[in-house]
Amino acid sequence: MPKFQQDFNMIHPQKKILIIDYNLGNLFSVNQALTNIGLNVSITSNADEIQSADAIVLPGVGAFSDAMNNLRELNLINPIKKFVDSGKPFLGICLGLQLLFSESEEFGQSKGLGLVKGQVIRFNNTNRDGETRKVPQIAWNQIHKINDNSWDNTPLNGVKEGEFMYFVHSFYVDPEEPVGLSQTNYDGKTYVSSIQKDNLFACQFHPEKSATEGLKIYNNWAIINNLK
Amino acid sequence: MYLKYNNNNMLNIRIIPRLDIKGPNLVKGIHLEGLRVLGKPEDFARYYYENGADELFFQDTVASLYDRNSLHDIITKTAKEIFIPLTVGGGLRTIDDIRNVLRAGADKVAINTAAIKNPHFIREASLKFGSSTIVVAIEAIKNTDGRYLAFTDNGREYSGLEVVSWAQKVEELGAGEIVITSVDKEGTGEGYDLELIKSVSEAVSIPVIAHGGASTPEDITRAILFGKADAVTIASILHYSVMQSFESLSSDYKTEGNISFLNSGKIPKKITPSTIQEIRSALINAKIPTRF
Numbered sequence: 001m002p003k004f005q006q007d008f009n010m011i012h013p014q015k016k017i018l019i020i021d022y023n024l025g026n027l028f029s030v031n032q033a034l035t036n037i038g039l040n041v042s043i044t045s046n047a048d049e050i051q052s053a054d055a056i057v058l059p060g061v062g063a064f065s066d067a068m069n070n071l072r073e074l075n076l077i078n079p080i081k082k083f084v085d086s087g088k089p090f091l092g093i094c095l096g097l098q099l100l101f102s103e104s105e106e107f108g109q110s111k112g113l114g115l116v117k118g119q120v121i122r123f124n125n126t127n128r129d130g131e132t133r134k135v136p137q138i139a140w141n142q143i144h145k146i147n148d149n150s151w152d153n154t155p156l157n158g159v160k161e162g163e164f165m166y167f168v169h170s171f172y173v174d175p176e177e178p179v180g181l182s183q184t185n186y187d188g189k190t191y192v193s194s195i196q197k198d199n200l201f202a203c204q205f206h207p208e209k210s211a212t213e214g215l216k217i218y219n220n221w222a223i224i225n226n227l228k
Numbered sequence: 229m230y231l232k233y234n235n236n237n238m239l240n241i242r243i244i245p246r247l248d249i250k251g252p253n254l255v256k257g258i259h260l261e262g263l264r265v266l267g268k269p270e271d272f273a274r275y276y277y278e279n280g281a282d283e284l285f286f287q288d289t290v291a292s293l294y295d296r297n298s299l300h301d302i303i304t305k306t307a308k309e310i311f312i313p314l315t316v317g318g319g320l321r322t323i324d325d326i327r328n329v330l331r332a333g334a335d336k337v338a339i340n341t342a343a344i345k346n347p348h349f350i351r352e353a354s355l356k357f358g359s360s361t362i363v364v365a366i367e368a369i370k371n372t373d374g375r376y377l378a379f380t381d382n383g384r385e386y387s388g389l390e391v392v393s394w395a396q397k398v399e400e401l402g403a404g405e406i407v408i409t410s411v412d413k414e415g416t417g418e419g420y421d422l423e424l425i426k427s428v429s430e431a432v433s434i435p436v437i438a439h440g441g442a443s444t445p446e447d448i449t450r451a452i453l454f455g456k457a458d459a460v461t462i463a464s465i466l467h468y469s470v471m472q473s474f475e476s477l478s479s480d481y482k483t484e485g486n487i488s489f490l491n492s493g494k495i496p497k498k499i500t501p502s503t504i505q506e507i508r509s510a511l512i513n514a515k516i517p518t519r520f
Binding site: 024025026028029032033036061062063066125132133134135136137138139140141166168169186187206208209210212214215 | 239240241242277282307308311312313330331333334335355357358359360361404405430433434435458459519520
């Protein structure tokens with residue numbers, strides 16, 4: 001690194017983005033994607049580190065109840081809530097979206113972080129025509145606007161209505177407050193596929209696996225939140 | 229049957245280039261054997277990414293015979309520049325094997341032999357890494373009595389299992405997807421074994437990926453319309469098309485494997501080399517929902 005760059009970085013330190021590792025899911029690809037758009041990313045399971053971050057990212061694949069248990073065991077629940085309360089940007093991906101909600105119907109009922117009012121519900125294995133619906137949905141699927149809402153000044157800025165994103169999930173979110181940013185239809189079931197609420201942005205699809213349009217969403221999120 | 233595909237609510241069919249890897253090379257075999265060197269996997273992977281592949285599937289063809297470091301290097305390199313899902317299969321026998329491949333940059337792993345030897349491994353792996361990370365590969369050979377039997381080790385070892393009941397079992401154990409290979413058809417260009425794919429797809433509620441035997445885009449549409457596949461992995465059709473389009477093949481191929489045919493520039497007779505876009509057009513013409 002040239003000397004002037006080092007000096008510049010000293011005066012203008014890069015914003016610190018933390019990916020939260022709670023032993024569920026593969027953080028490699030999220031890390032790659034955020035690094036690719038030029039962010040300063042690290043991975044942590046350390047509750048003490050969270051408050052020093054400029055933004056946090058909660059990824060994850062797997063079971064809701066396991067995720068909450070792991071977050072609890074690592075003492076991460078309160079630090080995450082406190083971070084969100086501070087107004088700093090939060091990005092949730094897939095299970096990281098679902099965990100924001102009040103509760104999930106998986107294995108009876110499991111309580112979530114409760115930062116968004118609503119439920120996490122499993123896709124029915126049969127569609128409205130009584131045919132088998134493959135669950136999980138593992139597919140590229142389209143994201144649509146909700147009642148012609150604007151995506152300007154959101155992470156979906158410049159993404160085309162009906163753009164394809166990569167989805168892998170058995171559960172979807174059903175918010176009880178108007179936080180939906182996009183919606184998606186899977187075999188006859190329409191559900192909210194991304195949300196925005198104050199400093200929270202979260203999506204059911206995987207931008208890090210959705211080629212250039214996915215990377216655009218991360219880049220928008222970074223720009224809007226002044227993280228670059 | 230066609231009507232069902234006229235509403236656009238179905239799961240969008242995925243087109244998944246399959247890259248069989250031996251050492252540092254992309255290879256292609258017949259009946260999972262007799263490998264030919266086609267080129268550098270990184271070049272093909274990047275090309276497929278830039279040309280709209282929905283995912284990539286890497287299969288280490290000789291994982292049990294050699295160490296896996298070269299595949300790890302290929303995956304790591306690929307994952308840095310390619311932002312679509314990567315599945316890696318071949319010789320994964322332990323939780324640590326899976327963890328290492330995921331750390332190298334894979335998003336999903338495909339397991340076969342280890343799953344058959346110890347079905348509980350599927351449960352353990354799906355609990356540890358999430359169902360959607362665990363793909364079970366089933367290699368099927370049709371018996372003389374018409375039943376499909378599951379094999380391991382590239383179709384060499386009979387497992388004692390019947391394919392459909394094994395598919396149901398792996399779903400129950402937590403697999404997120406099944407990739408079903410017809411060993412009889414693989415590399416022959418005779419088309420997918422539609423009966424095999426259909427019997428598996430209808431027996432489970434997780435997505436089923438068809439593999440083995442496609443030589444034309446029409447074979448692929450048949451696997452979806454009649455075989456009810458949720459995704460297809462494709463090798464020869466795509467690879468030979470890429471080779472035609474690479475202006476000059478790089479000269480530093482390692483000499484492992486049979487490269488004589490590469491120098492001759494010959495493409496197997498039955499294969500209709502096609503791009504991802506051409507395959508997608510064939511799907512769209514058949515009213516099959518797909519990305520784009």
